[in-house]
Amino acid sequence: MTKIVKWTGSALLLLLVLFVAPLALMRAGLFNPSYDDVKARWADAPSKFVKVGDVTLHVRDEGQGPVVLMLHSSMSNLRIWDAWADRLKTHYRVIRLDWPPYGLSTDPNPSTGLAGVMKLIEAFVEQEHLDKFAIVGSSSGATLSVLYTAAHPEKVTALALSTLPLEAPPTTHVSAIETGTIWLHENVVPNYYPKFYYRWMLSSLYGVPARLKPETVDWYYDTNNLPGGFDRVRAYYQANKKSLWKKGAGTEAAQVKVPILLQWGDRDIVLPTYLADKAVKQFANAKVTMIHYPDVGHYPMLELPDETGRDLDRFLGQVTPRQP
Template sequence: MVKRIGKLLLVLVLLVAGVLGTMRLGLWNPSYESVKAHQAAAPSRFEQHGTVNLHIRDEGEGPVVLMLHSSMTNLREWDAWADALKGRYRVIRFDWPPYGLSTDSAPSRGMPGVVALIEKVVAAKGLKQLSIVGTSSGATIATLYASRHPDQVKALALSALPLEAPPPPEFSKLMWSMVWTHEKLVPNYYPRAYYRQSLSELYGKPERLTDETVQWYYETNTIPGGFAKVKEYWEANKKAVWAKGAGGDAAKVTAPILLQWGDRDPVLPNYLADKAVKQFSSAQVTLVHYPDVGHYPMLELPQETGRDLGAWLDKVHAK
């Protein structure tokens, strides 16, 4: 009996070692081409801007709305809001490196590098004025851009906005154990189970999470080599932005601002919303709270939050 248990334990250890070993070697990662085939159908296209091969969607006609996604996501984050707006606005959204299907052959400069990329896109497309919709780190990038180009930015619609390094999030022990396994044992891979767990904890109501969201989140974040690029980006950000924060940049913004905040956000608690309003000292800020929403208003409650965004943009552009 003891020998039998010992053999079973040995088989289990070998099985776990085999799984982790093949994950570490990248054998479980979906290829770039397979993800591109799934996630870059029309109206997606690819454009070269400097060193960046940019995955971009440019839809609709009318005043320009540029959408900047959050970290660890991509332009798919905006599907519902883009659909709601493109009937009366020209909606431009893209994957900013190191995320999604865009690639950059140059070392990451963090958020300032994304600001420089936006400048290239705006110049190449001849855009004179635009409204920017951004969430989480994309909202920080929008703030940096608006402070640098006040003459170009008509309005900012921001959600889950960090203007300084966020406080440590309150996640479950299960999720932290997955993070530890990734960081210590398999730095090139996260399984779908991780993305389902992490997104569930980032939602105010986990039952709102769809299988489709889990799937594109998994595919676009596990492209081979992606995690190394993300690490490079984060290290650049520590020096370029988070060492001093973006509060000084926020004070320079003069465009009207819509701030949409999920009160169940475990990453950016709702007291930071009131702090952000004060930091945008030169702008008129409209703050909207969503009591049962987490970190992703556009994914978790797309219709309601999208209607609020559309109505606010319509009001701004009617002036």
């Protein structure tokens, strides 16, 4: 009996050391990277920080020629465009930015969802004196691109969109282990996800997980674990649930008249391919070029950057004159 008691006590102590104590440290924020460290790591040249009202935007502005504005997806940032920007900047002026609550941009005000981001983009375009430009958008950034184009048809020359939600995305089915990890995050450690979770989650968003690069996991982990970041993201999602996702963006899609490129991964578990066919119909007054990519998931620009980048470059060359 004494041995059993000692063994039980040792097991409980081991459990405390291996599981409970790290969770307590995570909850206290001791595992979160600091903003300054993340900025030093991921905002090297040509990054700059632009003040737009109360917001400080992390921006990269490269190349010369017709302007291409790039708007990333939720939970990511301007780094998703690295490969495409390197290709396009040789003959376009490529402007990409982190829109709050993501990346290294900071907004001291409570999020009002994509409606607030829309106002921010409008202010940025006016402040930078951008006249006409094409927009490249991914996922919720693609939705934002449609909203902006419908409101400012005089500004936008073309749209290139990856995996576009025009309505509230369907529920994504996840494994029991991932469900447990999410539960721990929401109920025990609400301000942190460990790196293995991002590696696992991103792998599930790729059609071929072997294509996932360690660097992608690193910047995804660093920027999403910034202190206070998850609170800002929750506010953003709640604002969208009360506004945009109640009605969707189908009305705005029907108002778009510029040429559109839709690039869709056929293994996207977030936005299945039936939504691509539906989106084409919703763009009732625009010419849509649809390209499906077999064995590609939610991030075509990350998973298959060369092929998808060539297709994007070819499309833009057909609708927007290049800089010689």
